[in-house]
Amino acid sequence: MVTALAADLSRILPAERVSVDAEELSRVSGDALAAYRAFQRTGGVEVAPSALVSPATAEEVAAVAAYASERGIPLVPRGGGTGVMGGAVPVEGAIVVELRGLDAVHEIDHEGRRVTVGAGAILEDVEDALIRSGLLLGHDPWSRPIATVGGAISTNGMGYLAGKYGSMGEQVLGLQVVLGTGEVIETPGVPKVAGPDVDSLFIGAEGAMGIITRATLIAHPQPEERHLRAYRFTGFIAGYSAVQEMHAIGLRPAMVDFDEEFPRDGIGQPVESETTLYLSFEGYREEVAAQLERGHRICVASGGELLPAEEVEEFWRERHSSAERYKREMLLHGHAARRRRRPWRMDYLHVAIPASKVPEYHDYCQRLLLQRGIPVREWSLWGRPEYFSLLISDPSPEGQTDATLMGRAVDDILTAAQDLGGSMEYCHGVGLKLMHLMRRDRGDAGFEALRRVKQALDPERVLNPGNLGL
Ligand SMILES: Cc1cc2nc3c(=O)[nH]c(=O)nc-3n(C[C@H](O)[C@H](O)[C@H](O)COP(=O)(O)OP(=O)(O)OC[C@H]3O[C@@H](n4cnc5c(N)ncnc54)[C@H](O)[C@@H]3O)c2cc1C
Numbered sequence: 359m360v361t362a363l364a365a366d367l368s369r370i371l372p373a374e375r376v377s378v379d380a381e382e383l384s385r386v387s388g389d390a391l392a393a394y395r396a397f398q399r400t401g402g403v404e405v406a407p408s409a410l411v412s413p414a415t416a417e418e419v420a421a422v423a424a425y426a427s428e429r430g431i432p433l434v435p436r437g438g439g440t441g442v443m444g445g446a447v448p449v450e451g452a453i454v455v456e457l458r459g460l461d462a463v464h465e466i467d468h469e470g471r472r473v474t475v476g477a478g479a480i481l482e483d484v485e486d487a488l489i490r491s492g493l494l495l496g497h498d499p500w501s502r503p504i505a506t507v508g509g510a511i512s513t514n515g516m517g518y519l520a521g522k523y524g525s526m527g528e529q530v531l532g533l534q535v536v537l538g539t540g541e542v543i544e545t546p547g548v549p550k551v552a553g554p555d556v557d558s559l560f561i562g563a564e565g566a567m568g569i570i571t572r573a574t575l576i577a578h579p580q581p582e583e584r585h586l587r588a589y590r591f592t593g594f595i596a597g598y599s600a601v602q603e604m605h606a607i608g609l610r611p612a613m614v615d616f617d618e619e620f621p622r623d624g625i626g627q628p629v630e631s632e633t634t635l636y637l638s639f640e641g642y643r644e645e646v647a648a649q650l651e652r653g654h655r656i657c658v659a660s661g662g663e664l665l666p667a668e669e670v671e672e673f674w675r676e677r678h679s680s681a682e683r684y685k686r687e688m689l690l691h692g693h694a695a696r697r698r699r700r701p702w703r704m705d706y707l708h709v710a711i712p713a714s715k716v717p718e719y720h721d722y723c724q725r726l727l728l729q730r731g732i733p734v735r736e737w738s739l740w741g742r743p744e745y746f747s748l749l750i751s752d753p754s755p756e757g758q759t760d761a762t763l764m765g766r767a768v769d770d771i772l773t774a775a776q777d778l779g780g781s782m783e784y785c786h787g788v789g790l791k792l793m794h795l796m797r798r799d800r801g802d803a804g805f806e807a808l809r810r811v812k813q814a815l816d817p818e819r820v821l822n823p824g825n826l827g828l
Contacts, residue, residue: 363409363431367453370421375459377410385693386410386436386454390684391444391791392696394703397765398794399444404697407434407448414459416534416542416571423569424540426453427818433538434822435565437478437509440501440684443789445513445564449823457508460571463487472531472547473577477508477570482678484575493577496523501681504689508570513787514562516708518677520741522612522640523578525784527561534572535560538816547574559811564787565822567815581640584612585650588670589662591633594618594737598716600635600660602743605713609649609656610742613638615673617738628733635662636673703752703764704735707771711780713743719778723748723771730767745784746775773798788826796827 360368360378367376377383388404396403408431413419426433432452439446448454460476463484467473468491475484481502485495497510499517509515514527523529532547545556559567591597597616604611615636623629635657639649654664688695711719720737727734727750736749748771752764772782772795782792782799797805805827812819812828 389446407452407454437506443791445789474574497526516785529575532574535568538821566825583646584640586670587637588665589635589657611637708747708785709775710784793827
């Protein structure tokens with residue numbers, strides 16, 4: 359069926375890049391946010407858009423934006439659709455702009471240690487191209503095989519190597535962005551610019567400020583050496599102390615992946631927790647040797663026991679396996695698999711709080727969850743001592759607990775992080791899931807300032823309306 363909207367869009371783009379096919383619209387009607395984690399959402403996590411466009415150039419994206427802006431039609435940018443907060447879930451009547459067609463690796467500037475890529479490129483493809491050139495992408499999330507550059511910038515994602523290289527936003531040197539009006543801006547691809555850095559308006563903006571079409575990213579030198587280590591600790595605080603101590607002397611391992619896990623036995627009863635710290639030290643040879651030696655002394659002083667090398671090697675080999683599974687089970691099997699997900703009520707929360715407040719916050723969460731009878735499956739730190747996560751699950755084995763019990767606990771935990779001077783989420787963004795807490799996260803004046811920026815960049819409010827609570 360050709361709708362009037364599709365006919366209009368087909369005058370702007372080649373017809374094969376416009377779809378109103380029900381299957382295709384259904385495919386892009388949701389992302390990786392499962393309904394069971396969207397405690398505050400009443401409208402469901404799947405909304406079919408009115409049309410899907412798959413532009414191949416920034417000019418095509420700009421033409422669609424100009425058209426949508428004139429008519430007030432919402433535009434929802436989409437990369438790999440792997441976001442876990444619902445940021446790519448369309449609003450009613452929207453045109454989804456799928457950016458996968460902009461997937462070229464335009465230039466690798468070896469001497470300048472930069473790479474320029476289309477926003478729709480899959481992170482792993484960028485990584486592979488860089489590796490062939492003796493370089494490295496600093497962003498290495500679990501979802502490297504399935505997420506795009508534009509999606510990772512727009513969620514300001516975190517990866518395994520963030521301890522040394524920082525978040526995805528910290529890889530950005532310059533951007534090409536289509537604004538809500540259809541205007542295109544381009545920023546210089548250098549580490550620092552004169553005046554305010556406009557790139558930061560689009561990093562973590564989840565498509566609400568502009569549609570990223572191209573990015574120039576840092577291409578790091580491949581480390582001369584990479585040493586992986588694993589240590590077992592007794593309890594969360596012992597391992598936290600080791601990580602904190604390393605950071606206190608400026609020792610920043612590239613990978614800090616620290617978890618206290620609470621496994622269950624065959625009949626679902628908790629057994630003793632396992633606390634493991636996985637580290638990667640990487641860089642030039644002498645630096646790595648010094649880090650290894652000092653890092654080892656710090657871990658042992660906090661009670662850490664060095665584990666056999668095979669344990670950490672297996673961890674490293676398997677670090678993208680959840681994304682490979684997601685690709686097999688969800689992305690390659692069509693959107694229907696998304697809806698068949700087991701209604702198992704659980705949640706993973708990733709807050710950023712001052713490193714010194716982690717023990718106090720850990721105790722607070724522990725007390726609150728114990729009082730409410732909600733089991734913790736895992737406490738963790740990722741990348742730095744400030745990045746604290748917990749995984750909680752439904753107290754009833756059948757997954758029948760009232761969602762408001764879980765939802766209220768989640769909000770109480772996140773707002774407590776805000777009250778300690780932190781932020782409610784360091785990894786996955788805001789999306790539908792957390793938009794109700796965004797004003798609180800930024801404060802009234804800060805949130806109003808964001809609103810005014812949105813108004814300036816997207817006066818007709820067509821870009822992902824509602825995202826970030828804007
Ligand atoms: C198995 C699995 C593991 C994961 N592991 C990690 C992890 O380790 N670290 C991590 O940070 N995340 C992880 N995620 C979440 C997800 O992969 C990231 O949020 C990722 O960065 C999203 O990229 P995407 O291309 O899929 O974006 P999408 O889901 O398509 O979009 C995310 C948001 O960005 C917007 N957007 C997308 N492209 C653009 C663009 N070009 N311009 C403007 N806005 C845009 C969308 O509108 C949406 O708001 C994981 C997800 C899964 C399913």
